[in-house]
Amino acid sequence: MKFGRARAALTLAATLLLSLIFVSAFGQPSSGGQVALSGQFTSVVVCTFGQGASEEIADYLMAESGKRYRIHLPPGMQKPTTGDEVRVSGRVQGNDLYVRTLTNMGNDGPGNPSTGEQRWIVLLCNFQDNTTENVSVSQVYSTFFDPNDSSDVWWRQASFNKMWITGEVHGWYTLPVNVGCDPWTWHDLAIQAADPDVDFSQFDRLYILVPDGGGCGWGGLGTLGKFTTNTDDGPFYHSSSWGRSEYYNSLTLAIQLTTHEGGHNHGLLHxxxxxxxxxxxxxxxxxxxxxxxxxxxxxxxxxxxxxxxxxxxxxxxxxxxxxxxxxxxxxxxxxxxxxxxxxxxxxxxxxxxxxxxxxxxxxxxxxxxxxxxxxxxxxxxxxxxxxxxxxxxxxxxxxxxxxxxxxxxxxxxxxxxxxxxxxxxxxxxxxxxxxxxxxxxxxxxxxxxxxxxFGPLVSVTADPTVVTGGTRIQGTVQLNRPAGKDGELVSVSSSDPSSASVPATVLVPEGEMSAPFWIYTANVVNVTEVTITVELDSIEDSVEITIIPLAVTGVTVDPGTVTGGRTATGRVTLNGPAAFGGSSVSLSSQKPWRAQVPPSVTVNEGETSATFTITTTPTQATESVKIFATFNGVLKFATLYVATPVVEGIKLNPSKVQGGSPSTAIVILSGPAPAGGTVVTMSSSNTSVASVPMSVTVQPGDQQIVVPITTYTVTATRLVSIRASRFITRSAPLTVTP
Known part of the structure; x- marks a missing residue:
């Protein structure tokens, strides 16, 4: 600080001098002129608390001529940093410069460090038409620098003692202008007013306080970084803020406003x-x-x-x-x-x-x-x-x-x-x-x-997701990281436990990322959708399963035609694996007196089909019989044909005789003879050598009959065919010798 504090009110000579400087620096040029200028770039953030939804940042060029322009950059142009030396060309309109080209020459200043000591100079200023002094120098000093409760203490806490502030407060200075919202004029005049009292080379932060905002509507302003102003002490490389002095009667408002505008000075936005x-x-x-x-x-x-x-x-x-x-x-x-x-x-x-x-x-x-x-x-x-x-x-x-x-x-x-x-x-x-x-x-x-x-903490899968009721499905709980000590207990639930039941919890072992569990489905009447949900630490995942009613899809018989009295094999097939404990399918016959089936057949757990025996009775004429299978209200059938017996074979004993000696034929049917017996037609290919009865009757229940063969004397060996017929003809050769 310089010795011999100057009076706050400027002398008339100084006032006239500053007025001339003001006119020179801020006089209106001719509008619409194309210019090429060099100077220093500065950005200022306007803080109108509680108003607006966008950040108002005003950019300025302090030209080498001493004039300051509000500049407007075209969209997409890289904005310089406060304090950068730039060369621009563009169009001037009043105090506005609309930039066409810009060359950034860089910044030779010492930078804008955000750590270490920050040296503040605070100037209290009023106006020639409003000389209000609404806060004392000591009061302002306390809000900035008090060792127990101040902006300095706030910054030390916030920065973990990486940044702190020191400084001085001077004023009041009456600026030789009337109230009017012109912060840059105040900036230049305040420095000139305080120059006799302040060695600006010892500071790097400037804060100007004016009563009632000097006619402005904002709460404060702050430059985004530092720039250079010439003073009697040489170049003053500093940031600048402006605020309302009346706020500094309140320690709360003072700290909040100072740290806000000071944040802008360090390059921070809102x-x-x-x-x-x-x-x-x-x-x-x-x-x-x-x-x-x-x-x-x-x-x-x-x-x-x-x-x-x-x-x-x-x-x-x-x-x-x-x-x-x-x-x-x-x-x-x-x-x-x-x-x-x-x-x-x-x-x-x-x-x-x-x-x-x-x-x-x-x-x-x-x-x-x-x-x-x-x-x-x-x-x-x-x-x-x-x-x-x-x-x-x-x-x-x-x-x-x-x-x-x-x-x-x-x-x-x-x-x-x-x-x-x-x-x-x-x-x-x-x-x-x-x-x-x-x-x-x-x-x-x-x-x-x-x-x-990252990604679901826990997820669940089911395989398959479409099943028939009564089967079980394997579910899998999957973590996105290995389970911790003692494992991770994952909650499991079903949206319809009566249709698909699950365990209440699944433990994923320590170090593992997955664990299986069973989903048991029940027989359902209609297609049923069920959601299986897993939860860990309030993170949920789920999988949808579809349960289809278990039903019989078909019945087959093998063979499809069987001689009455013999058995056939039936098979029922389901649309999915049988339920736990097996699934019982009901059976019935259209003509149980002709083809009989058991009341039911059980498809074993996990299997999709089962066989059963069909017992038939002999019949004089072939009949068709429907075999029915019913499960879960679904009925299917197959047709079995029960045939009348036919001649299946004929055997001769002996098959070679001397003429005049008897032989026999054993006629075999395909099944037992029905009630009333079965008539078989007999014939010989040469009745002069060997003869048989024209027909014989196989008694009910019997499947064969012995038929006598009469032979006659021959002079040479003769071969005779003995035939038996009932729908099908079978024959056997008989050799008759002399």
Whole structure:
């Protein structure tokens, strides 16, 4: 500080001099002129708390001539950083410069460090038509630098002692202008007014306080970084903020406003909140399409509107304030722990969770989770009785180039109040677009344990998914990570236990990722859909199974035609494996006196068919008989033909005789003779050598008959065919010798 503090009111000569400078620097040029200019680029954030839904950033060029222009860059042009030397060409209209080309020459300044000592000079200024002095120098000094409760203490806490402020407060200075919203004029005149008292080379942050905002409607302004202003002490490389002096009668407002505008000076944008229609986070890979952004919506960061909160995780990362290991990048499933946000330690305080790579924008999307505790100035964030303390707050970033801004997520979006928007222990959020799920589990001391799952934490499959009732299906529980110590107990449920029953739980053994279980289905009358659901740590997955009524699909008989009195084999076939304990199929015969079947046949468990015996009785004429099988109300039948006996064979004994000696023929039927007997026609191919009766009758129940053969004397050996006929003719050769 210089010796000999100058009077706050300027002398008339100084006033005239400054007025000439003002006219020279800010006089209106001719409109519409094309210019090529060089100078220093500066961006200023306008803070009108609680108003608007977009961030107002005004860009300026301090030309080498001393004139300052409000510049407008064309869409897509890369914006320089505050303090960069640039060359531009474009069109001037009043104090506005519409840029056509821009060349960035870089910045030779010492940079804009966000750590270490920050040296502040605070100037209290009023106007020649409003000389109000509504706060004292000592009061303002206390709000900035008091060792117990001030902006300095706030920044030390928030930065883990990586940044602190020192400085001086001077004023009041009456600027030689009337009230009117012209912050850059105030900036230049305030420096000139204070130059006799202040060695500006000893400072790198400037804060100008004026009563009632000097006629402006904002709460404060802040440059995004540092720039150079020439002073009597040489170049003054600094950031600049403007604020309302009346706010500094309140320590609360003073700290909140100072840390807000000071955040802009370090390059931070506003802390927003974000909302999507009907969900906390919108579709993936759309660059935030559909998002409704509230400009000052983050109620947990002083870069939002009027609150005590420490800067959000993305902004602290940008400021390089975190200690080693304070930010944990999460790309794999697991349980992670975060410490208190203001606890000065070397354990994670932020989980930077990968949502995915958005192919359409070629950008990564991230979610930042942390917890607030009633620590330091964060203790004032006790909304709803501390609802958010010990819970997971989330910030969503979908633009890689917007890290200096941040977007608070509201998980209780339905009530429109972000102040209760954290995920509390036991609650779970699952991203419907990426299957990422987040579940705060519990707290131990200051540590919050959070389960992060990429893809479903637990899933379930069934094989097959379409079955006949009464069968069992193998289900499988699948985890997306190995089960922990003592295994993972997964809950299982059925939407219709009477149709498909499951165990209440399935244990996935320690170190394993899956475990099987049985789903037992019951016989159903109609096609039935059942949902099998598994749940672990409030994460659910389900599989649909379809149960088809078990039914008989067909009956067959083998052979299809059988001689009465003989047996046939029937077979019933089901549309699926038989149920546990087997499935009993009812049987019946259209003509049980002709073809008899058992009352039922059992298809063994797991089999799809079973056989049964059909017993027939002899008949004089072939008859058709339907064999019926019934199961679960479904009836099927097959037709069996029961035939009358036919001659199946004939044997001669002996088959060679001397003429005049007898022989016999044994006639064999295909089945027992029916009631009344069966008449068989007999014949000989040469009755002069061997003769038989014209017919014989096989007695009921018998299947053969012995027929006498009479032979006659021959002079030479003769061969005779003995024939027996009933629908079918069979023959046997008889040799007659001399």
């Amino acid at each position: 802390a927003h909140s974000v909302a999507f229609p009907g969900e906390p986070i919108g579709p993936f890979n759309t660059n935030g399409a559909g998002a409704s952004v509230t400009e000052y919506g983050d109620a947990f960061s002083s870069m939002g509107a009027w609150n005590w909160g420490s800067y959000s995780p993305p902004q602290k990362i940008a400021l390089n304030w975190f200690n080693t290991n304070n930010v944990k990048t999460v790309t794999t499933s697991g349980v992670y722990v975060v410490d208190g946000y203001l606890t000065n330690s070397f354990v994670p305080k932020v989980l930077k969770v990968f949502r995915g790579h958005a192919a359409s924008t070629n950008q990564d999307e991230w979610l930042y989770f942390h917890q607030r505790l009633p620590q330091g100035y964060d203790a004032n964030l006790n909304y709803y009785g501390g609802y958010n303390f010990g819970a997971a707050l989330c910030h969503y970033e979908w633009r890689q180039n917007n890290i200096t801004g941040s977007n608070l997520v509201d998980f209780t979006y339905a009530d429109g109040d972000v102040r209760n928007g954290a995920l509390r222990p036991g609650e779970v959020w699952t991203d419907p677009y990426t299957e990422l799920s987040i579940k705060p589990l519990y707290t131990i001391g200051d540590d919050l344990y959070i389960l992060v799952s």
